[in-house]
Amino acid sequence: MDQPGNVTLPAGLHDTTRIGYYRNYLTELKKAIDNGANVVGYFAWSLVDNFEWRSGYTARFGLVYVDYADLKRHLKMSAYWFQKMLQRDRKN
8 A cells, every 4th residue: 555755745645545555455354354364463564664676765655754855754554553453452
């Protein structure tokens, strides 16, 4: 799930499309587990925006926005969503 690499910092932090992607994907993964799939783990493709061999810096995949000018890192909304999802009651 990527965003354009030239997105501004405010727009990059407001990544609701990525949240929807993870929510939908993990919902379907849970259904597969409930139906007997042998899933032993899951991880987000990239925790931080980075250089992609095929796309260079033209796509952003991370949960953390990297300002390539000064390399400062900023948590995106999806990072906070992921954190909250991981901390929720496991009984649900």
